[in-house]
Amino acid sequence: MSATKPKARSRLTGLSVKTGLISHPFDLENGVRTSGLVAARDLGTGHRHQRHATAYYAIAPSVFHSLIARWRRTRGVAPLEEYTFIDLGAGMGRAMLMAAEMPFRAVLGVEFQSSLARIGRNNMAQWRATGRAQAPMRMYCCDAVEFPLPAGPCVVFLFNPFGEPVMKRLLARWSTALKGREGQLDLLYVNNEQDRLLRITPGWHRLFYGPIKRSKFDLAADRSILYNQPGAEYAAHTFEDCAIYRWKGSTLK
Numbered sequence: 001m002s003a004t005k006p007k008a009r010s011r012l013t014g015l016s017v018k019t020g021l022i023s024h025p026f027d028l029e030n031g032v033r034t035s036g037l038v039a040a041r042d043l044g045t046g047h048r049h050q051r052h053a054t055a056y057y058a059i060a061p062s063v064f065h066s067l068i069a070r071w072r073r074t075r076g077v078a079p080l081e082e083y084t085f086i087d088l089g090a091g092m093g094r095a096m097l098m099a100a101e102m103p104f105r106a107v108l109g110v111e112f113q114s115s116l117a118r119i120g121r122n123n124m125a126q127w128r129a130t131g132r133a134q135a136p137m138r139m140y141c142c143d144a145v146e147f148p149l150p151a152g153p154c155v156v157f158l159f160n161p162f163g164e165p166v167m168k169r170l171l172a173r174w175s176t177a178l179k180g181r182e183g184q185l186d187l188l189y190v191n192n193e194q195d196r197l198l199r200i201t202p203g204w205h206r207l208f209y210g211p212i213k214r215s216k217f218d219l220a221a222d223r224s225i226l227y228n229q230p231g232a233e234y235a236a237h238t239f240e241d242c243a244i245y246r247w248k249g250s251t252l253k
Protein backbone atom coordinates (compact mmCIF):
# COMPACT_ATOMS: atom_id res chain seq x y z
CA MET A 1 0.00 0.00 0.00
CA SER A 2 1.49 3.33 -0.96
CA ALA A 3 1.40 6.19 1.53
CA THR A 4 -0.78 9.13 0.57
CA LYS A 5 1.30 12.18 -0.17
CA PRO A 6 0.40 14.91 2.35
CA LYS A 7 -1.35 17.85 0.71
CA ALA A 8 0.82 20.94 0.42
CA ARG A 9 -0.25 23.48 3.02
CA SER A 10 -2.05 26.33 1.33
CA ARG A 11 -0.63 29.74 2.23
CA LEU A 12 -2.74 32.77 2.82
CA THR A 13 -2.26 35.46 0.18
CA GLY A 14 0.26 37.90 1.60
CA LEU A 15 2.21 35.32 3.62
CA SER A 16 4.49 34.10 0.84
CA VAL A 17 7.32 35.85 -1.00
CA LYS A 18 5.34 35.37 -4.22
CA THR A 19 2.49 37.41 -2.78
CA GLY A 20 4.65 40.22 -1.42
CA LEU A 21 6.06 38.96 1.90
CA ILE A 22 9.12 40.70 3.31
CA SER A 23 10.05 39.76 6.88
CA HIS A 24 10.03 42.44 9.55
CA PRO A 25 13.28 42.66 11.57
CA PHE A 26 11.23 41.58 14.64
CA ASP A 27 10.93 38.13 13.06
CA LEU A 28 14.51 37.94 11.86
CA GLU A 29 15.86 38.89 15.28
CA ASN A 30 13.56 36.62 17.26
CA GLY A 31 13.16 33.57 15.03
CA VAL A 32 9.38 33.90 14.84
CA ARG A 33 6.85 34.42 12.04
CA THR A 34 4.57 37.45 12.41
CA SER A 35 5.20 39.35 9.14
CA GLY A 36 2.87 39.72 6.19
CA LEU A 37 -0.18 41.58 5.07
CA VAL A 38 -3.39 39.64 4.52
CA ALA A 39 -6.25 41.73 3.16
CA ALA A 40 -9.64 41.12 4.78
CA ARG A 41 -11.01 39.56 1.58
CA ASP A 42 -8.21 36.95 1.71
CA LEU A 43 -8.71 35.88 5.33
CA GLY A 44 -11.07 33.10 4.17
CA THR A 45 -12.62 32.37 7.56
CA GLY A 46 -16.18 32.00 6.26
CA HIS A 47 -17.20 33.78 9.46
CA ARG A 48 -20.15 36.19 9.44
CA HIS A 49 -17.87 38.90 10.89
CA GLN A 50 -15.16 38.54 8.23
CA ARG A 51 -16.64 41.29 6.08
CA HIS A 52 -16.09 43.71 8.98
CA ALA A 53 -12.45 42.67 9.53
CA THR A 54 -9.75 45.16 8.50
CA ALA A 55 -6.69 43.07 7.50
CA TYR A 56 -3.88 41.12 9.10
CA TYR A 57 -0.83 43.23 9.77
CA ALA A 58 1.29 43.11 12.93
CA ILE A 59 1.82 46.04 15.27
CA ALA A 60 5.05 48.07 15.08
CA PRO A 61 7.03 47.05 18.20
CA SER A 62 7.91 50.69 19.02
CA VAL A 63 4.23 51.74 19.02
CA PHE A 64 3.31 48.78 21.21
CA HIS A 65 6.01 49.55 23.77
CA SER A 66 5.17 53.28 23.91
CA LEU A 67 1.48 52.58 24.42
CA ILE A 68 2.16 50.02 27.15
CA ALA A 69 4.47 52.51 28.87
CA ARG A 70 1.68 55.13 28.80
CA TRP A 71 -0.81 52.65 30.16
CA ARG A 72 1.54 51.67 32.98
CA ARG A 73 1.67 55.33 34.05
CA THR A 74 -2.12 55.35 34.56
CA ARG A 75 -3.20 54.15 37.96
CA GLY A 76 -4.85 50.79 37.47
CA VAL A 77 -6.83 48.90 40.08
CA ALA A 78 -4.04 46.38 40.69
CA PRO A 79 -0.36 45.73 39.98
CA LEU A 80 0.57 44.45 36.50
CA GLU A 81 1.01 40.92 37.87
CA GLU A 82 -2.76 40.74 38.52
CA TYR A 83 -3.79 41.86 35.02
CA THR A 84 -4.66 39.51 32.17
CA PHE A 85 -3.55 40.92 28.81
CA ILE A 86 -5.92 40.01 25.96
CA ASP A 87 -5.28 40.74 22.27
CA LEU A 88 -8.60 40.64 20.40
CA GLY A 89 -7.67 39.98 16.77
CA ALA A 90 -4.30 38.53 17.73
CA GLY A 91 -3.15 37.41 14.29
CA MET A 92 0.18 35.58 14.55
CA GLY A 93 0.68 36.93 18.05
CA ARG A 94 3.31 39.68 17.76
CA ALA A 95 1.65 41.83 20.43
CA MET A 96 1.15 38.77 22.63
CA LEU A 97 4.84 37.86 22.42
CA MET A 98 5.88 41.35 23.50
CA ALA A 99 3.27 41.38 26.29
CA ALA A 100 4.50 38.01 27.56
CA GLU A 101 7.90 39.57 28.24
CA MET A 102 6.14 41.34 31.12
CA PRO A 103 4.92 39.50 34.22
CA PHE A 104 1.19 39.65 33.41
CA ARG A 105 -1.03 37.12 35.16
CA ALA A 106 -1.68 35.66 31.69
CA VAL A 107 -1.47 36.71 28.05
CA LEU A 108 -4.40 35.59 25.89
CA GLY A 109 -5.08 36.02 22.20
CA VAL A 110 -8.28 35.65 20.20
CA GLU A 111 -8.00 35.16 16.44
CA PHE A 112 -10.71 33.83 14.12
CA GLN A 113 -8.41 32.96 11.20
CA SER A 114 -7.22 29.43 11.98
CA SER A 115 -3.91 29.50 10.03
CA LEU A 116 -2.86 32.74 11.73
CA ALA A 117 -3.81 31.31 15.14
CA ARG A 118 -1.79 28.15 14.43
CA ILE A 119 1.30 30.14 13.43
CA GLY A 120 0.78 32.24 16.58
CA ARG A 121 0.84 29.09 18.72
CA ASN A 122 4.11 28.02 17.10
CA ASN A 123 5.56 31.45 17.86
CA MET A 124 4.55 31.07 21.51
CA ALA A 125 6.24 27.69 21.72
CA GLN A 126 9.40 29.35 20.40
CA TRP A 127 9.07 32.17 22.97
CA ARG A 128 8.74 29.66 25.81
CA ALA A 129 11.62 27.54 24.53
CA THR A 130 13.95 30.54 24.45
CA GLY A 131 12.93 31.68 27.96
CA ARG A 132 11.32 34.93 26.75
CA ALA A 133 7.89 34.25 28.24
CA GLN A 134 7.37 35.61 31.72
CA ALA A 135 3.62 35.02 31.55
CA PRO A 136 1.54 31.99 30.54
CA MET A 137 0.21 32.42 26.98
CA ARG A 138 -2.79 30.98 25.19
CA MET A 139 -4.29 31.57 21.75
CA TYR A 140 -8.03 30.94 21.18
CA CYS A 141 -9.38 30.51 17.66
CA CYS A 142 -12.82 32.14 17.80
CA ASP A 143 -14.71 35.36 17.24
CA ALA A 144 -13.68 38.26 19.47
CA VAL A 145 -17.33 39.05 20.27
CA GLU A 146 -17.91 35.55 21.67
CA PHE A 147 -14.88 35.62 23.95
CA PRO A 148 -15.81 35.89 27.66
CA LEU A 149 -13.54 38.15 29.68
CA PRO A 150 -11.73 36.25 32.44
CA ALA A 151 -12.23 37.20 36.11
CA GLY A 152 -9.97 39.89 37.58
CA PRO A 153 -8.43 43.01 36.04
CA CYS A 154 -8.00 42.81 32.26
CA VAL A 155 -6.30 44.95 29.66
CA VAL A 156 -7.59 44.44 26.13
CA PHE A 157 -5.39 45.34 23.17
CA LEU A 158 -7.01 46.21 19.83
CA PHE A 159 -4.95 46.98 16.72
CA ASN A 160 -7.92 48.13 14.64
CA PRO A 161 -9.13 44.59 14.02
CA PHE A 162 -12.72 45.29 12.94
CA GLY A 163 -15.25 47.90 11.90
CA GLU A 164 -18.26 49.48 13.53
CA PRO A 165 -20.80 46.61 13.58
CA VAL A 166 -18.42 44.26 15.43
CA MET A 167 -17.17 46.97 17.77
CA LYS A 168 -20.78 47.86 18.62
CA ARG A 169 -21.61 44.24 19.46
CA LEU A 170 -18.51 43.91 21.58
CA LEU A 171 -19.23 47.07 23.58
CA ALA A 172 -22.87 46.04 24.09
CA ARG A 173 -21.74 42.66 25.38
CA TRP A 174 -19.23 44.19 27.74
CA SER A 175 -21.75 46.73 29.10
CA THR A 176 -23.72 43.77 30.48
CA ALA A 177 -20.81 41.49 31.37
CA LEU A 178 -18.94 44.23 33.24
CA LYS A 179 -21.72 45.19 35.65
CA GLY A 180 -20.11 45.43 39.10
CA ARG A 181 -16.58 45.27 37.63
CA GLU A 182 -15.81 49.00 37.59
CA GLY A 183 -12.15 49.70 36.83
CA GLN A 184 -11.49 46.10 35.83
CA LEU A 185 -11.17 46.59 32.09
CA ASP A 186 -8.73 48.89 30.30
CA LEU A 187 -8.63 49.20 26.53
CA LEU A 188 -5.50 49.97 24.52
CA TYR A 189 -6.71 50.94 21.05
CA VAL A 190 -4.24 51.43 18.18
CA ASN A 191 -5.40 52.99 14.89
CA ASN A 192 -8.62 53.73 16.74
CA GLU A 193 -11.03 54.11 13.84
CA GLN A 194 -14.05 53.30 16.02
CA ASP A 195 -13.10 55.71 18.81
CA ARG A 196 -16.41 57.58 18.41
CA LEU A 197 -18.29 54.48 19.61
CA LEU A 198 -16.32 54.42 22.84
CA ARG A 199 -17.00 58.10 23.39
CA ILE A 200 -20.76 57.67 23.04
CA THR A 201 -21.05 54.40 24.98
CA PRO A 202 -21.79 55.12 28.67
CA GLY A 203 -19.30 53.82 31.20
CA TRP A 204 -16.01 54.45 29.35
CA HIS A 205 -13.51 57.02 30.53
CA ARG A 206 -10.77 58.13 28.15
CA LEU A 207 -7.31 58.29 29.75
CA PHE A 208 -5.27 59.06 26.65
CA TYR A 209 -5.86 60.06 23.05
CA GLY A 210 -3.23 61.01 20.51
CA PRO A 211 -0.65 59.93 17.98
CA ILE A 212 2.14 57.54 18.95
CA LYS A 213 5.21 57.69 16.74
CA ARG A 214 6.82 54.70 15.11
CA SER A 215 10.56 54.54 15.71
CA LYS A 216 12.69 55.38 12.65
CA PHE A 217 13.63 51.75 12.52
CA ASP A 218 10.00 50.53 12.48
CA LEU A 219 9.00 53.20 9.98
CA ALA A 220 11.74 52.08 7.57
CA ALA A 221 10.77 48.42 8.05
CA ASP A 222 7.02 48.98 7.61
CA ARG A 223 7.54 51.24 4.61
CA SER A 224 9.71 48.74 2.78
CA ILE A 225 7.20 45.98 3.55
CA LEU A 226 4.17 47.99 2.47
CA TYR A 227 5.85 49.38 -0.68
CA ASN A 228 6.19 45.77 -1.75
CA GLN A 229 2.49 44.87 -1.39
CA PRO A 230 0.88 43.96 -4.71
CA GLY A 231 -2.18 46.26 -4.53
CA ALA A 232 -0.54 49.30 -2.84
CA GLU A 233 -3.69 49.42 -0.68
CA TYR A 234 -2.12 50.12 2.74
CA ALA A 235 0.40 52.75 3.84
CA ALA A 236 2.70 53.12 6.87
CA HIS A 237 2.51 56.54 8.53
CA THR A 238 5.00 58.04 10.91
CA PHE A 239 2.54 57.50 13.78
CA GLU A 240 -0.56 55.55 14.82
CA ASP A 241 -3.56 57.28 16.38
CA CYS A 242 -4.11 55.63 19.73
CA ALA A 243 -6.38 55.77 22.76
CA ILE A 244 -6.56 54.29 26.24
CA TYR A 245 -9.94 53.80 27.92
CA ARG A 246 -11.01 52.53 31.35
CA TRP A 247 -14.36 50.96 32.17
CA LYS A 248 -15.87 53.01 34.99
CA GLY A 249 -19.42 51.70 34.56
CA SER A 250 -22.19 53.26 36.58
CA THR A 251 -19.73 55.00 38.94
CA LEU A 252 -18.65 57.32 36.09
CA LYS A 253 -19.28 60.93 36.99
Ligand SMILES: C[S@@+](CC[C@H](N)C(=O)[O-])C[C@H]1O[C@@H](n2cnc3c(N)ncnc32)[C@H](O)[C@@H]1O
Nearest residue numbers: 053057058059089090091094112143144159161
Ligand atom coordinates in the same frame (compact mmCIF):
# COMPACT_ATOMS: atom_id res chain seq x y z
C1 LIG B 1 -4.49 44.37 12.27
S1 LIG B 1 -4.38 42.63 12.69
C2 LIG B 1 -3.63 42.76 14.32
C3 LIG B 1 -2.74 41.60 14.71
C4 LIG B 1 -2.18 41.65 16.13
N1 LIG B 1 -3.10 42.18 17.08
C5 LIG B 1 -0.91 42.48 16.20
O1 LIG B 1 -0.99 43.59 16.69
O2 LIG B 1 0.14 42.02 15.78
C6 LIG B 1 -6.12 42.29 13.07
C7 LIG B 1 -6.45 40.80 13.24
O3 LIG B 1 -7.79 40.71 13.76
C8 LIG B 1 -8.40 39.53 13.26
N2 LIG B 1 -9.86 39.68 13.40
C9 LIG B 1 -10.66 40.55 12.73
N3 LIG B 1 -11.94 40.41 13.13
C10 LIG B 1 -11.95 39.46 14.11
C11 LIG B 1 -12.96 38.89 14.92
N4 LIG B 1 -14.24 39.29 14.82
N5 LIG B 1 -12.62 37.95 15.82
C12 LIG B 1 -11.32 37.53 15.94
N6 LIG B 1 -10.32 38.02 15.18
C13 LIG B 1 -10.62 38.98 14.28
C14 LIG B 1 -7.89 39.46 11.82
O4 LIG B 1 -7.97 38.16 11.31
C15 LIG B 1 -6.44 39.95 11.98
O5 LIG B 1 -5.58 38.87 12.17
